[in-house]
Amino acid sequence: MTTGGPRARYREQTRAEIKEIALRQLAEGGIAAIALTRIAKELELSGPALYRYFASRDDLLGSLIGDAYQDLAATVGEAAEASVKYTLRHRLLSLAGSYREWAVRQPHRYLLIAGTPLPGYSAPPETLVQARAALGPFLQVFESAQPGPAVLPVVEQMAEWARRDPAVAAWVAHYVGAPTGTDHAGRALAGAVMAWTRMHGVVSLEVEGQFDGMGHEPHTLLEVEMNALADNFRLA
Structure with missing residues (x-):
């Protein structure tokens, strides 16, 4: 909800309109198609006026x-809340399904955050926190898992990551409570990161059209990948 006086409301409305046009350009031609000059022309703003709302591209x-x-x-997060009473395996499948559905519904936005990085572009520092928030519910699924031998090397490395990086430890603690030990954090992180890698692989190939003409349904492939991961972590 926009707060403040008329000037503040007008500013937020204009920023929203700029982003709406930019998203349309993104959907039509990818990141390279986003052009501030064309946005300014559509809104009947001068170039310098547009830069009052966004300092740069x-x-x-x-x-x-x-x-x-x-x-x-x-x-x-909504999928996590809706599936909280179900088994851990069911919750994992629900979270992964919601991730995929969001991406398929708006592939241009998914590729903006998961596609090929734009040369020379550096995301703001807060982007890392925002990205981790999308994986937070996965930490909750794996916190009490019993990882099998095949994934233990990843669990150990993730536990070390949490040990040496306070921000990572705080991320885990935010979603699963204060870790009782490095094994606790290692399980949660390993499961969440491995879920992300599998989802990214399947979903990215799907939204880029790489599965077109093949004889399978991408959502079925994703479910198989998630069930295999659940087996590795012995999720009921």
């Missing part, structure tokens, strides 16, 4: 990326 991209991560995190 990178500033605009950062806002679009942040919005996408927040939207994805909200979608995954």
